Amino acid sequence: MLIGTLIGLVLFGFFELLGLDQTYGGIIDALIVGTLIGKTIGKGSEKYTFFSIFTYNLIGWILVFLLTSDGKIALQYGGIALSALVGFLLIMVFFYSIIGSFAAFVASNLSRNKEDEGL
Amino acid sequence: MNFSEIQIIGEDETFKGSKSKYVWLFGGIFVFLCFLAMHYSTYIFFLFPISEGIPYSLISYIVVLSIGPFIILITSFDIVSSEIETGSVRYIISKVHRSSFILGKFFFLFLVFISVSSGIALISLIYQYSEGNVFQLKNIVLLWIFSSLYLGCFISIFLFISTLSVNNKISFTMSMIFLGILIFFFLQGHDNYLKYLTPFFYGVKNMEFMKGFPVGAGYLTVFESLFSMFMYMLVFLSMSLLAIKWRDL
Amino acid sequence: MAISTKNLYKKYGSRFVLENLSLNIEKGSIYGFLGQNGAGKTTTIKLLSGLSTPAQGQIFVDGMDLSSESGKIKQILGLVPQDSGFYDERTALSHMVYYGRLKGLSKKESLEQSKVLLDQVGLGNEMFKRVGYFSHGMKTRLGIAQALLNDPKILILDEPTNGLDPVGIRQIRQILRECNNEGITIFLSSHNLLEIQEICTHIGILDKGKLIAESTIEKIRHLESNGVITIGVYNLSFGMISLIENLEFVVKTELKAEHTLEIFVNSRTDVKPEINRLIVESGGQVFKLIENSLSLEDAFFDATGIKL
Numbered sequence: 019m020l021i022g023t024l025i026g027l028v029l030f031g032f033f034e035l036l037g038l039d040q041t042y043g044g045i046i047d048a049l050i051v052g053t054l055i056g057k058t059i060g061k062g063s064e065k066y067t068f069f070s071i072f073t074y075n076l077i078g079w080i081l082v083f084l085l086t087s088d089g090k091i092a093l094q095y096g097g098i099a100l101s102a103l104v105g106f107l108l109i110m111v112f113f114y115s116i117i118g119s120f121a122a123f124v125a126s127n128l129s130r131n132k133e134d135e136g137l
Numbered sequence: 138m139n140f141s142e143i144q145i146i147g148e149d150e151t152f153k154g155s156k157s158k159y160v161w162l163f164g165g166i167f168v169f170l171c172f173l174a175m176h177y178s179t180y181i182f183f184l185f186p187i188s189e190g191i192p193y194s195l196i197s198y199i200v201v202l203s204i205g206p207f208i209i210l211i212t213s214f215d216i217v218s219s220e221i222e223t224g225s226v227r228y229i230i231s232k233v234h235r236s237s238f239i240l241g242k243f244f245f246l247f248l249v250f251i252s253v254s255s256g257i258a259l260i261s262l263i264y265q266y267s268e269g270n271v272f273q274l275k276n277i278v279l280l281w282i283f284s285s286l287y288l289g290c291f292i293s294i295f296l297f298i299s300t301l302s303v304n305n306k307i308s309f310t311m312s313m314i315f316l317g318i319l320i321f322f323f324l325q326g327h328d329n330y331l332k333y334l335t336p337f338f339y340g341v342k343n344m345e346f347m348k349g350f351p352v353g354a355g356y357l358t359v360f361e362s363l364f365s366m367f368m369y370m371l372v373f374l375s376m377s378l379l380a381i382k383w384r385d386l
Numbered sequence: 387m388a389i390s391t392k393n394l395y396k397k398y399g400s401r402f403v404l405e406n407l408s409l410n411i412e413k414g415s416i417y418g419f420l421g422q423n424g425a426g427k428t429t430t431i432k433l434l435s436g437l438s439t440p441a442q443g444q445i446f447v448d449g450m451d452l453s454s455e456s457g458k459i460k461q462i463l464g465l466v467p468q469d470s471g472f473y474d475e476r477t478a479l480s481h482m483v484y485y486g487r488l489k490g491l492s493k494k495e496s497l498e499q500s501k502v503l504l505d506q507v508g509l510g511n512e513m514f515k516r517v518g519y520f521s522h523g524m525k526t527r528l529g530i531a532q533a534l535l536n537d538p539k540i541l542i543l544d545e546p547t548n549g550l551d552p553v554g555i556r557q558i559r560q561i562l563r564e565c566n567n568e569g570i571t572i573f574l575s576s577h578n579l580l581e582i583q584e585i586c587t588h589i590g591i592l593d594k595g596k597l598i599a600e601s602t603i604e605k606i607r608h609l610e611s612n613g614v615i616t617i618g619v620y621n622l623s624f625g626m627i628s629l630i631e632n633l634e635f636v637v638k639t640e641l642k643a644e645h646t647l648e649i650f651v652n653s654r655t656d657v658k659p660e661i662n663r664l665i666v667e668s669g670g671q672v673f674k675l676i677e678n679s680l681s682l683e684d685a686f687f688d689a690t691g692i693k694l
């Protein structure tokens with residue numbers, strides 16, 4: 019989970035630097051991290067993926083707000099505007115986590131040589 | 138791939154499905170909702186400013202677009218996962234090819250919902266005829282084909298998720314989650330490429346053909362749309378085949 | 387050979403559950419696959435029946451490679467899995483007809499064969515009953531009946547007598563003997579030694595994914611030792627024990643009490659006079675000298691160090 023978070027954070031920064039659209043970047047990042055964690059952990063990887071993606075997105079966005087010029091401008095607005103932005107971001111991060119968890123589910127169940135606990 | 142094995146599995150699924158009250162209930166609900174929408178179409182006529190009378194086929198199609206995915210989810214989320222959960226899959230896979238198992242299940246569901254689409258198309262036709270509207274056979278046929286392919290896309294999606302799942306609970310949860318993801322992708326806006334990953338996009342695009350069939354080179358766009366939906370179905374079906382092939386049972 | 391495997395490996399993740407498994411199951415035999423829980427018996431059965439794929443190695447069934455001719459192999463194989471996975475709401479006959487059709491029989495042929503097989507396994511009067519109302523023993527018999535559809539050459543059973551009462555176990559044994567008499571090769575897994583002893587002609591012992599012994603039932607008994615001699619000596623000393631252990635036919639000794647020693651021997655001739663002479667020459671007074679043949683349980687323990 020820790021490695022997934024770190025990889026996610028690195029990719030988050032990478033996509034930010036590239037200037038990739040945040041929706042695409044967030045989804046691609048979530049898919050990559052989800053697939054990695056799903057293949058590595060196997061059964062039960064969905065919840066680890068969810069927390070991992072949520073964590074690195076939170077950290078990433080906090081860093082964006084604190085370190086980038088756009089982020090600092092957004093912070094200056096304060097009040098309702100900032101709350102709305104944060105709320106929107108939380109919803110998007112939640113969706114990325116869901117997408118990543120689904121990717122982990124597919125990756126863990128699509129692997130060969132997986133002991134079938136259900137049977 | 139063995140066609141007789143596919144046929145036997147599909148037939149048995151039909152036999153099981155015909156005894157299942159849920160198949161009849163949800164199929165019936167589906168047809169009934171379309172019937173209701175057409176029956177009260179005069180109240181929603183203002184949404185379709187078309188001079189050629191009430192577009193019964195378009196109204197039915199919109200009901201299929203909106204309700205169809207949920208009906209498919211409920212009827213097909215456990216098509217493979219229930220067999221895996223109970224262990225009955227071992228008796229089948231020890232006798233037939235794994236691909237036949239998946240294809241048999243898929244064709245059963247596809248046939249069921251083609252029948253449902255036929256029922257909806259027939260009701261549209263009857264309404265059209267009874268209201269004295271111009272006979273639009275093209276629209277009825279398009280309704281039938283587009284509905285079947287649209288529902289086929291969701292059948293292949295939920296079949297794939299069911300194949301991955303070890304039990305019905307996980308299958309249902311993941312199916313709901315994936316449907317939510319598709320809706321999320323579709324709602325991302327016009328400039329977003331994510332909508333191309335959803336059957337909703339192709340379904341909504343087909344509505345244009347229901348409003349007025351294109352002439353000349355426009356036929357190509359219809360085939361393009363049909364081909365896209367067919368490919369979408371094929372991708373998820375292939376993934377289901379891959380999933381069952383790699384899986385230890 | 388009915389079934390043979392060559393250097394079979396199976397792993398889940400990074401953990402090997404089967405290592406270098408090379409089985410040889412003769413045609414017409416009843417092969418007992420013995421091992422503790424978690425040894426890899428069910429995994430082996432899944433590999434042999436095509437429910438699972440090996441990480442490495444080859445499986446041949448009736449001379450055909452399972453990886454390339456699985457369709458043909460499935461037609462000559464009958465599988466009885468450990469847990470019955472029948473549909474509760476369907477009747478026994480309905481199940482049989484369905485599985486018969488999957489095995490390539492026509493509906494009519496499937497119906498006819500199903501009725502005969504259900505009679506054979508003692509479910510003739512229950513064929514129209516829903517399987518949900520069946521007892522565990524009845525489900526096991528139904529499992530065997532469906533495996534016998536379309537006259538398989540090989541029958542694979544995963545712990546068929548698990549959870550059955552003595553009457554049920556006897557019935558299953560009888561059915562399997564009848565099948566074997568008709569020329570069907572039987573491969574069954576169990577951790578029940580008595581069952582293996584009663585019915586099997588050959589045995590393989592699996593321990594932690596490795597085949598540690600494979601032979602006929604009789605030869606297994608002679609694997610490490612073929613007999614145990616219990617000797618009672620009034621003035622038994624460690625010197626005497628050491629002398630006994632140096633005898634070439636002695637596998638090991640175990641001191642059971644101050645004056646009682648168990649000697650595990652591997653010999654085709656009577657060794658009691660030699661042991662007796664050795665003890666007397668050492669100054670010992672023998673008051674008891676009894677020979678017992680080794681049970682399969684003892685042989686298993688000798689081979690694995692594990693008590694079942």
